[in-house]
Amino acid sequence: MTFTKAGIILFTARYDACVDFYHRILGLEILHRVDQPGERLTTLMLGGTYLMIETGGVAHDGAKPLDISPIKFRFNVPDVKATSDMLRDRGIDIRVIDHSWGTTAEFHDPDGNRCALRSDAGFGI
Structure with missing residues (x-):
């Protein structure tokens, strides 16, 4: 099997805040965005891989415990x-x-x- 790139998809409830956090606060470079009805995602460089942030996740006030997100x-x-x-x-x-x-x-x-x-x-x- 040959992989050309690996990535992580992070489903979020607080999409805009998470994009801002990973881009502006942590400084990850934005590779591309899709913002249209029914589809919102932002892909950022994460070292030699990528982090794709999408809608549809579950938020938690404070750090998520391991039983919710390991x-x-x-x-x-x-x-x-x-x-x-x-x-x-x-x-x-x-x-x-x-x-x-x-x-x-x-x-x-x-x-x-x-x-x-x-x-x-x-x-x-």
Whole structure:
């Protein structure tokens, strides 16, 4: 089997807020949009893959618990603390956690989908 590209489709209830979050707040580049009756989606670059945001999901106030959504978007960055400060300045509630193997920071998008930053240090991929 040969794949030419891989992607993630995120179904959201708060579509406009999620597009704004991933594009303006996190800085993902928009590849294309479809906005017509019965079909709204936005595709953004996500590293070597893409994130497609569509309507039709379920929102949750606060971070979605694992029994509702067992997925977390993880974004590796050179400096978790500096990136966390930048996100705080953009209005994101974020919690930095130091581990023996590196640093992470936990936050969520407007639909409650869990997200995290992770330091590149010590990461073999």
